[in-house]
Amino acid sequence: MHFDLADEHRMLKELVERFVRDELLPLETAVMAREAAGDDPALPAADRARLDARSKALGLWSLDAPEAEGGAGLPHVALVGVNEALGSTIATYVLPPDSPNLRMLAATVDDRQRAAYLAPYARGETISAIGISEPGAGADPAGMTTRAVRDGDAKDADWIINGRKIWITRAAEADFTILMALTDPAKKARGGMSAFLVDRDTPGFHVLRRIPMIGGEYTYEVVLEDCRVPAWKLLGQEGQGFGPMQLRLGTRRMEMAAWCIGAASRALDMMREYAPQRSTFGMRLSERQTVQWWVADGATKIHAARLMAYDCAWKLDQGRDVRGEISMLKVFATEMAQAVIDTAMQCFGAMGMTREMPLHLLAGRVRNMRIYDGPSEVHRMVIARNLMNTRP
Numbered sequence: 001m002h003f004d005l006a007d008e009h010r011m012l013k014e015l016v017e018r019f020v021r022d023e024l025l026p027l028e029t030a031v032m033a034r035e036a037a038g039d040d041p042a043l044p045a046a047d048r049a050r051l052d053a054r055s056k057a058l059g060l061w062s063l064d065a066p067e068a069e070g071g072a073g074l075p076h077v078a079l080v081g082v083n084e085a086l087g088s089t090i091a092t093y094v095l096p097p098d099s100p101n102l103r104m105l106a107a108t109v110d111d112r113q114r115a116a117y118l119a120p121y122a123r124g125e126t127i128s129a130i131g132i133s134e135p136g137a138g139a140d141p142a143g144m145t146t147r148a149v150r151d152g153d154a155k156d157a158d159w160i161i162n163g164r165k166i167w168i169t170r171a172a173e174a175d176f177t178i179l180m181a182l183t184d185p186a187k188k189a190r191g192g193m194s195a196f197l198v199d200r201d202t203p204g205f206h207v208l209r210r211i212p213m214i215g216g217e218y219t220y221e222v223v224l225e226d227c228r229v230p231a232w233k234l235l236g237q238e239g240q241g242f243g244p245m246q247l248r249l250g251t252r253r254m255e256m257a258a259w260c261i262g263a264a265s266r267a268l269d270m271m272r273e274y275a276p277q278r279s280t281f282g283m284r285l286s287e288r289q290t291v292q293w294w295v296a297d298g299a300t301k302i303h304a305a306r307l308m309a310y311d312c313a314w315k316l317d318q319g320r321d322v323r324g325e326i327s328m329l330k331v332f333a334t335e336m337a338q339a340v341i342d343t344a345m346q347c348f349g350a351m352g353m354t355r356e357m358p359l360h361l362l363a364g365r366v367r368n369m370r371i372y373d374g375p376s377e378v379h380r381m382v383i384a385r386n387l388m389n390t391r392p
Contacts, residue, residue: 003310005077005078005081006078008078009074009077009078012063012074012078012081012082013081013082013084013085015058015060016060016082016085016086016095019054019055019058019060019085020085020086020088020089023051023054023055024051024086024089024091024093025089025091027043027091028089028090028091028358031043031090031091031216031361032090032355032357032358035216035355035361036355036356040216040218041090041216041361042092042216043091043092043093048093051093052096052124055093055095055096056124060095061095061096061097061123061124062096062097062122062123062124063078063079063082064078064079064099064102064103065097065102065106065122066106066118066122069106069114069118069119069122069123070119070122070123071122075313075316076251076254076312076313076314076316076317077310077314077317079099079254079258079313080254080258080306080309080310080313081258082095082258083254083255083258083259083262084258084259084261084262084265084306085262086259086262087258087259087260087261087263088262088263088266089262089266089358090216090358090361090362090365092217092365097121097122097123097124097126097128098127098128099251099252099255100130100248100251100252100255101121101128101129101248102121103247103248103251104130104178104195104235104244104245104247104248104251105117105118105121105128105178105235106118106122107236107247108195108235108236108244109235110232112232113197113232113233113235117176117197126175126176127170127173127174127175128170128174128175128176128177128178129168129169129170129171129173129174129176129177129178130168130177130178130179130180130248131165131168131171131177131180131198131222132165132180132245133165133166133167133168134146134163134164134165135166135221141180141188141189141193141245142188142189144180144182144188144189144193145163145182146161146162146163146164146179146180146181146182146224147161147162147163147181147182147183147185148160148161148181148182148183148194148196148229149161149183150231151228155231156232157231158228158229158230159196159228159229159230159231159233159234160226160227160228160229161181161196161198161204161224161226161227161228161229162224162225162226163181163223163224164208164221164223164224165179165221165222165223165224166211166219166220166221166222167211167219167221167372168219168220168222169217169219169220170220171219171220171222172207172210172220174200175199176197176198176199176200177197177200177205177222178195178196178197178198178235178248179195179196179197179198179224180194180195180196180241180245181193181194181196182194183238183239184239187239189242190242191239191240192239193239193241193242193245194234194235194237194238194239194240194241195235195236195244195245196229196233196234196235197229197233197235198224198227198229198233202227202228203227203228204224204225204226204227204228205222205224205227206222206223206224206225207220207221207222208220208221208222208223213364213368214364214368215361215362215363215364215365215366215367215368216361216364217364217365246323249373249374250316250322250323250326252372252373253326253327253329253330253374254309254312254313254316254326254329256330256333256334256372256373257305257308257309257312257329257330257332257334258309258333259365259369260305260333260334260336260337260366261305261306261333261337263337263341263362263366264298264301264302264305264336264340264341266358266362267298267337267340267343267344267359267362268295268298268299268302268344270344270348270359271291271294271295271298271343271344271347271348272295274347274348275291275295275347285347291347294343294344294346294347297343298339298340298343301336301340302336302340304332305329305332305333305336305337308325308328308332308333309329311325312325312326312329323382323386324382324383324386324387327374327380327383328379328383330373330374330376330379331379331383334366334369334370334376335370335376337362337366338363338366338367338370341359341362341366342363344359345359345360345363
């Protein structure tokens with residue numbers, strides 16, 4: 001086995017680390033001040049515009065977009081380090097375009113959709129969202145009730161969609177949403193789920209409310225009332241939306257794992273720098289076994305998570321079925337980061353509880369990720385079911 005990154009992937013990782021250090025970390029003080037004042041901690045439009053211009057000039061856009069669409073076509077392995085660096089800061093910024101929806105689009109679009117949706121998205125000119133979860137359905141796709149019905153028998157008939165979606169990131173900002181709906185309720189996820197491209201201004205598509213989340217994040221709830229979608233905006237094959245959706249979810253889970261490694265590494269570095277400087281009862285914290293073990297255990301778990309991430313990414317790039325590994329990685333990385341950040345907060349004492357440090361925002365965002373894209377309990381169930389062949 002070869003564990004070293006290719007030179008170009010290593011240099012990309014280092015470039016993104018410099019971008020984070022030079023452009024994002026200086027914005028953290030303002031992020032914390034806004035959050036402490038009860039304002040939106042997200043980067044304001046002026047900052048995002050400047051960061052967009054800077055990251056584009058550095059060649060950091062369209063990293064994994066298809067080469068046919070002007071992207072670099074980089075593999076999953078190359079993006080682990082990129083997302084690890086981006087996950088180390090509370091000044092949240094996504095390099096355009098967002099990878100999970102990009103890969104779902106690239107795997108399913110036809111020629112017309114490629115020109116209208118994938119190409120501008122791959123260039124970073126548009127923003128997308130995805131609507132999967134529904135109130136009461138949780139992480140179980142079998143509980144989906146949103147329906148899409150043809151308005152007539154013709155194959156070119158419009159689709160009429162009714163239902164409700166929740167926990168959607170960027171629904172109000174997105175130019176279009178990839179919306180999952182049942183086209184055959186009897187089959188549900190096994191041949192009855194389809195994906196649709198729904199533009200923001202489509203009649204019947206209503207953003208109902210913005211939902212504040214912990215960690216300074218927010219999601220949206222959307223209602224669809226006789227939402228009319230042209231036939232050509234069915235994404236992929238009718239009834240075959242579950243597979244591409246899983247491709248999208250797998251990509252996001254890989255991202256989350258890398259973000260968690262970055263967040264945990266940041267917390268560990270803060271602990272390592274602080275412990276030798278702080279003395280209590282005549283002894284430096286770095287000399288106390290408890291703190292030493294926090295640091296040693298944190299470094300060990302981060303190393304393990306990073307190896308898991310690269311293993312999973314490499315297998316994805318080889319076209320292997322890694323659903324089991326992705327579930328393991330998602331559980332391990334999110335829970336690992338939560339534990340490391342918590343010990344860092346404990347190490348800093350009362351200072352670690354303040355909103356004047358980034359730890360509480362890192363902790364909140366990692367805590368969200370233990371729920372997003374499947375909670376740990378569901379992933380454990382999937383892992384065990386596959387290992388013991390207990391699928392119902």
